[in-house]
Amino acid sequence: VRRAYVFGLGSPFGEDRLGWLAAEQLGRDLAHHPQVVVDTLNQPNNLFVHPLDPEALLIFVDAMVSGRDPGSVRQFSAAQLETATQRVSSHGMDLKTTLDLLTAMGFPPAQIRVLGVEIAGAEVLVDAQALPAALSDAVQTVCAHVESLVEDWLSTKVAVVKT
Amino acid sequence: MSQGRNGDIRVPVLARVEGEGALDVSIRNGRIEDLKLRIFEPPRLFEKFLEGRDGQDVIDSVARICGICPVAYQMSAVTALEAVCGLQPSPWVQAMRRVMYCGEWIQSHSLHIHLLAAPDFLGFHSAPEMAQQYPIEVQRGLRLQAVGNEIIRTFGGRSVHPVGVRVGGFFRAPDTGTIAALRTKLQTSLVEAEELIRWIASLPLPDDRQDFTCVSLRHPSDYPMIGDRIITDSGLDIPVTAFAQHFQEQQVPHSTALHAHLDGSPYLVGPLARLNLNHDRLPSTLSRLLQETGIRFPSQNMFHSMLARAVEIAYALQEALRLTEDYDPTATPYADAEAKAGTGYGASEAPRGILWHRYALDDKGHVVNATIVPPTSQNQARMEEDLKNALTRFGLDHSDDELRLHGEMVIRNYDPCISCATHFLTFRATRR
Numbered sequence: 095v096r097r098a099y100v101f102g103l104g105s106p107f108g109e110d111r112l113g114w115l116a117a118e119q120l121g122r123d124l125a126h127h128p129q130v131v132v133d134t135l136n137q138p139n140n141l142f143v144h145p146l147d148p149e150a151l152l153i154f155v156d157a158m159v160s161g162r163d164p165g166s167v168r169q170f171s172a173a174q175l176e177t178a179t180q181r182v183s184s185h186g187m188d189l190k191t192t193l194d195l196l197t198a199m200g201f202p203p204a205q206i207r208v209l210g211v212e213i214a215g216a217e218v219l220v221d222a223q224a225l226p227a228a229l230s231d232a233v234q235t236v237c238a239h240v241e242s243l244v245e246d247w248l249s250t251k252v253a254v255v256k257t
Numbered sequence: 258m259s260q261g262r263n264g265d266i267r268v269p270v271l272a273r274v275e276g277e278g279a280l281d282v283s284i285r286n287g288r289i290e291d292l293k294l295r296i297f298e299p300p301r302l303f304e305k306f307l308e309g310r311d312g313q314d315v316i317d318s319v320a321r322i323c324g325i326c327p328v329a330y331q332m333s334a335v336t337a338l339e340a341v342c343g344l345q346p347s348p349w350v351q352a353m354r355r356v357m358y359c360g361e362w363i364q365s366h367s368l369h370i371h372l373l374a375a376p377d378f379l380g381f382h383s384a385p386e387m388a389q390q391y392p393i394e395v396q397r398g399l400r401l402q403a404v405g406n407e408i409i410r411t412f413g414g415r416s417v418h419p420v421g422v423r424v425g426g427f428f429r430a431p432d433t434g435t436i437a438a439l440r441t442k443l444q445t446s447l448v449e450a451e452e453l454i455r456w457i458a459s460l461p462l463p464d465d466r467q468d469f470t471c472v473s474l475r476h477p478s479d480y481p482m483i484g485d486r487i488i489t490d491s492g493l494d495i496p497v498t499a500f501a502q503h504f505q506e507q508q509v510p511h512s513t514a515l516h517a518h519l520d521g522s523p524y525l526v527g528p529l530a531r532l533n534l535n536h537d538r539l540p541s542t543l544s545r546l547l548q549e550t551g552i553r554f555p556s557q558n559m560f561h562s563m564l565a566r567a568v569e570i571a572y573a574l575q576e577a578l579r580l581t582e583d584y585d586p587t588a589t590p591y592a593d594a595e596a597k598a599g600t601g602y603g604a605s606e607a608p609r610g611i612l613w614h615r616y617a618l619d620d621k622g623h624v625v626n627a628t629i630v631p632p633t634s635q636n637q638a639r640m641e642e643d644l645k646n647a648l649t650r651f652g653l654d655h656s657d658d659e660l661r662l663h664g665e666m667v668i669r670n671y672d673p674c675i676s677c678a679t680h681f682l683t684f685r686a687t688r689r
Contacts, residue, residue: 105415136415142396143403143442187372191385198388199396 097150098244100124100132101141103189104157109213109225112157112233116211119237130244138192148201151247153240154189158210165228166212167236172196172203207243209236262287262653278512280644280664284653292648294641294668296512304627307616311623312338312424312596315616319629320418323674325368328361328409329607330629331422332483333614336603338424341618342594349587350426352580353412357422358482358605359573360408363401363446364416365608366528366566369672370457371398374563377666378460394456397449401570404446408577411439426591436584443578450571451546457567458550462560467646469557469639470519471530474606480538480572481531483605488534489519490555497604500613506630514634523638526610527671528565529556543571559643562670566608596622607632609672633673640671 102117104110114134121132131144138154146152160168172193187195189208197203211232225233263285279295303322307315312335319334320327332354339346346354371394372384381387388395406416411431413419421427431439470491474484488494495503506515518524533555536544547554552564598620604613610632617625647667648660655663 136410136417137406139399140403140406140416142399143407146396187368194385195388195395195399198385199392 095129096248096250097129097147098127098131098153098247099141099144099146099150100130100153100155100240100244101138102132102134102155103136103138104134105136109229110157112211112213112225112229112236113155115225115233116155116236116240119233120240123237123241124244127244127248129248137187138189139187139195141192146201148199150205151244152196152201152206153243154206154208155236155240156189156208156210157213159214160210160212161214162212163228164212164215164226165232165235167232167239168210168212169239170208170210172206172208175208209239211236264657280668281511282644282648282660282664287653289645289649289653292641292645293511294637294644296514296637300513304629307624307627309623311621312594315624315627316422316424317418317420319614320420322629322631324417325365325674326361326607326609326612327418328357328413328422329605329612331419332358332605333603333607333612333629334616335422335424336483336605337601337614337616338603338618338622339594340601340603341599341616342424342597342622344425344592344594346426347587347589347592349430349585350591353427353430353590354422355482356577356580357409357412357419359577360405360412360416362405362482362573362608363408363570364403364405365672366570367398367402367405369608370453370563370566371395371402373672374669375460377669378462378563397453401446401449401453404442405573407439407442411435423591424594426589428591430586430590432586433584436581436586440578440581440584443574443581447571447574447578450567450574454546454550454564454567454571457564458552460563462558462563465559465647465650466557467559467643469559469642470522470524471533471555472519472524472526472611472635473531473534474604474611475535476538478538480535480569480576481606483603485604487604487611489524490534493519497613498602500602500604500630501615501628504630504635506634512637514637515630516638517630517635518638523642524635525639526632526635527562528569528608528610529559529562530610531606532565532568539568539572540575543568543575546571559647559667560670562672596620609633609674610635631674633671636671636673640668640673643667 100120102113104113117132117134124130124132135141175190193206281293281295282289283291307318315334316331319330322330376384376387379387409416409419412427413421470489472489474481475486475488476484485497486494487497504517504519506517509516536554547568598618600617602615604611612632613630615628619625644664644667648664651663
C-alpha cells in the first residue's frame with residue numbers, strides 16, 4: 095500500500111497560517127484515504143511525531159516570500175530549496191535542515207515535494223479572520239494541486255522487484 | 258609533553274551552539290596563560306523592555322527570549338508574578354504546568370543529544386552526516402523531540418513561543434481526547450527513551466573528572482522543575498528569594514553576558530548538576546535502569562551531562578504520564594488575581610539549569626524593574642574553568658585543530674544558549 099503524508103507548515107496567525115488552512119482543508123478532502131496522513135506543523139521537524147514510512151510521498155505546504163505575485167503557487171524539490179533559507183540557529187530546525195536529515199536517513203528526495211504559496215505584498219493582520227481573495231484562492235489552488243499529486247501517487251502501482 | 262609550547266589557537270566559528278561568540282586561548286611555556294570565552298553580541302535588554310508592562314505582556318514577552326526554552330521563561334515569570342499577588346495556583350494548574358515543562362525538557366534535550374552533541378562522540382561533523390550511519394538513532398531522537406513539542410503545543414497552542422500560559426493558570430484546558438492521544442505517544446516514547454539511556458551509556462564518552470560545585474532547585478518530593486529552594490553540594494540550602502544574597506552577577510570585559518559566581522567561585526547548573534543533587538528523586542524504575550548502565554551519580558565527569566539529559570527525557574515522559582493518568586479537564590483552568598504592588602521571585606529548572614526571575618510591580622501590576630538570570634550566563638565562568646582543565650588534561654601538545662575540536666566539544670557539552678545569555682563563538686589561541 096502506498097502512503098502519503100501532507101504537512102501544512104506555519105502558525106495560527108496572519109498570512110503564516112496559509113499552510114495550516116490548506117492542511118485543514120486537505121484533512122477533510124483526503125479523509126477517505128486511510129493511507130494518507132495530513133497534519134499541521136509549526137516546526138518542520140515535528141513531522142517525526144508520525145511513524146514515517148520511507149517509501150511514502152511527503153508533501154509540505156508553506157507560505158513563502160519570493161517576490162512573485164501574492165497567491166502564486168510554486169513547487170520545489172528538496173534539492174531546489176536554497177541553503178540560504180536555513181536559519182542561523184542550532185536550536186531551531188528549518189525545512190531545509192529537516193529535509194537534509196530525511197534524505198540522510200534514506201528518504202528518497204524524489205518523493206519529497208514542497209509547495210510554496212507567495213504571501214509577499216499581501217500583509218494580513220495577525221488576528222484577521224478573513225484572508226485577501228488572492229490568498230484564499232491560493233489555498234484552493236494549492237489544495238487541488240496536492241490532491242492531484244496524492245491521487246497520482248496512490249494510483250501508481252508499487253514496483254515489485256523480483257530476486 | 259607540551260613543555261615549552263607557545264602560540265595562539267583560534268576557532269573562527271564554533272558550530273552547533275546557539276548564538277555567537279569566540280574562544281581565545283593563550284599558551285605560554287606549555288601552559289594556558291589566558292583563556293576567555295568571549296561573548297560579543299550586544300545585550301538584548303529584555304529586562305528594560307519589560308518595564309511598564311503588565312503580567313500577561315511579561316509572560317508572552319519573556320517567551321521570546323528563547324526559541325527552545327520559552328516554557329522555562331514563562332514558568333519562572335508566572336511564578337514570580339503570582340508570588341506578588343499572593344496567588345497559589347490550583348493543584349490542577351500546578352500539575353499541568355509540570356506536564357508542559359516536561360515537554361520542554363524532552364524536546365530540548367533530544368535536540369541537543371542527537372543534533373548537537375552526539376556527532377562529537379561518534380566522530381561526525383554534523384547531524385546529517387551522522388544520520389547516514391545512525392538513521393535509527395537519529396530518527397528516534399527526532400521522534401522524541403517531536404513528542405516534547407507536541408506536549409508544549411497541547412498546552413500552549415504552539416511549540417515555539419507558546420501562548421497558553423497566564424497568571425493563575427492556563428487560558429484553556431486541553432480536552433480529554435487530546436490528552437488520551439498524547440498519552441499513547443508518550444507511552445511509546447518512554448520505551449524509546451529507555452533505549453536512549455542505554456545507547457548514550459554505551460558511547461565512548463571521555464573520562465574527564467573535575468571538581469566543581471553543583472547548584473539546582475530542590476523539591477520536597479519530586480525531581481525539581483519549578484521550585485522554591487536552591488541547594489548546592491557544598492551544603493547551601495536557601496529559598497529562591499535569597500538567590501541574590503549568595504550568587505553574584507558581574508561584568509567581565511570580554512563578555513556582554515554577565516558572569517555569575519557563588520560566594521566568589523564558578524558553579525555548575527544544568528542536567529548534570531540537577532541529577533547529581535536529585536538522583537534520589539528519580540522513580541525506582543529509572544534508578545534501576547541507570548544502575549544497569551554502570552555509571553554512578555553523582556558524577557564529576559562533565560561529559561556525563563549527556564547521560565543526565567537522557568535520564569531526564571525518560572523521567573519527563575514518566576512524569577507526564579503520571580500527571581495525566583486520570584486527566585480531568587477542569588472547568589476553571591485559571592484563577593483570577595488582583596493586581597498588587599510588591600516584589601516577587603520565581604525560579605525553575607530550564608533544560609540548561611536554574612532560570613531565576615525577580616519582578617518589582619506597582620499597584621497596577623505593571624513592572625517597575627526586572628532581573629532575569631539565565632542558566633548559560635551562570636555557567637559561563639564554569640565553562641572557562643572547565644576549558645582550562647579539559648584542554649590541559651587533553652594535552653596542549655595536540656595540534657591546533659585537535660585542541661580547537663576538543664574545546665568546542667567541551668563547550669557544546671553545556672548546550673549553551675548564548676542567545677539567552679545574550680549570543681557565540683570564534684576560537685583564538687595565542688602561543689608565546
